[in-house]
Amino acid sequence: MPVRRQSRPIGAVTSHVWPSGGRHLWPSGEASDVQSHARGHLVYAASGVLAVHTERGTSIVPANRVAWTPAGFTHYHRAHGDTDMRIVFLAPSLARLIPDHPAVFLASDLAREVLLALTGARNYDDAAPGYDRAARSRLVRVLVDELREAHEQPLHLPDPRDDRLQAITRMLYETPADNATLAELGKTIGASTRTLSRLFRNELGMTFYEWRTQLRIYHALVLLGEGHDTTRTAYACGWANPSSFIAAFTNLIGTTPGRYRTSLQTTSPPT
The missing domain is CATH 1.10.10.60 (Homeodomain-like)
Known part of the structure; x- marks a missing residue:
């Protein structure tokens, strides 16, 4: 069951990064450097709105969508409104199950909860019990399966x-x-x-x-x-x-x- 949430302003950038993902709390207007990654990654705006700019165009990611950027694509992110950005990297074996181009998907309730679990405090806070590798692998597979069932959304501006x-x-x-x-x-x-x-x-x-x-x-x-x-x-x-x-x-x-x-x-x- 989703947790009742209370809004809070974001003052400065706060980042937590680990091998399989990350979480960035960004104030409105913050942007990342231009970059590319060896693995494809999913980006979710748990709050706020993200713009994902790639060499193919701009993907718009409101709080009910998930953006996919394949490996090797040059890109950068920008926050519109105070934004809680979540990132999940996918292994090549799973990345090949979803499109080979930047895309935006509707986030089902299940996909959203899995994304929050995979990027929550237990992934970077030593005081919180973390997932073991097998549990994380199962969650990521559920997430990919959910996205395979979702239709691509027309929120990409080429x-x-x-x-x-x-x-x-x-x-x-x-x-x-x-x-x-x-x-x-x-x-x-x-x-x-x-x-x-x-x-x-x-x-x-x-x-x-x-x-x-x-x-x-x-x-x-x-x-x-x-x-x-x-x-x-x-x-x-x-x-x-x-x-x-x-x-x-x-x-x-x-x-x-x-x-x-x-x-x-x-x-x-x-x-």
Whole structure:
């Protein structure tokens, strides 16, 4: 049964790292160095919102998602809102059971509890009874099995290679509330709507509308994680009214912005 949790502000970075995982308590805005690892790893935001930036793009990790970064991928993390980041490294024999590209999965209740157990105080506090190797192996296998049953979530923003797309996406990152059409954006860089539409499909695997919606949801998660209310977040991210924002957010995240924001404010993970 999940433990009732009380929120607490995070002042400075606190890190615990061990061979199979780690836990970092980060204040809002904190970012890691650019790095890569010999083993793939799962990242979970037990509280707050994480952005995982890789060479393939940005994965958004709110508190009900798990991000996967395969071995060898250059990446860095950034916290939005005070964030309790948990990390579990996977052996190659288990890593090959999940995708060979960065991905985000919905965290089931079981996956969440296993992640918390694998990264809790008993892994780094000598005063707490730890797991033996066999028990840890069983827990990690349960976690991988849960992720294999989960669907990948559309919370990954791929980065384009084409210079014209890079210019478009850069403008949208800087001003997510901009409601300019693709044709209007294309005029600023000298590219036709047809060309840009093809590039979005071929390079990013989605339409311009789908990419911009995901970008706006990303910014909404950041703003909600930083304590902004639903109405302010809706307008800041480009929605004409809060109701359309709530519908889009709920469709992608699985809960309303208000409930998501409340969950961040009223709970924090057990140790």
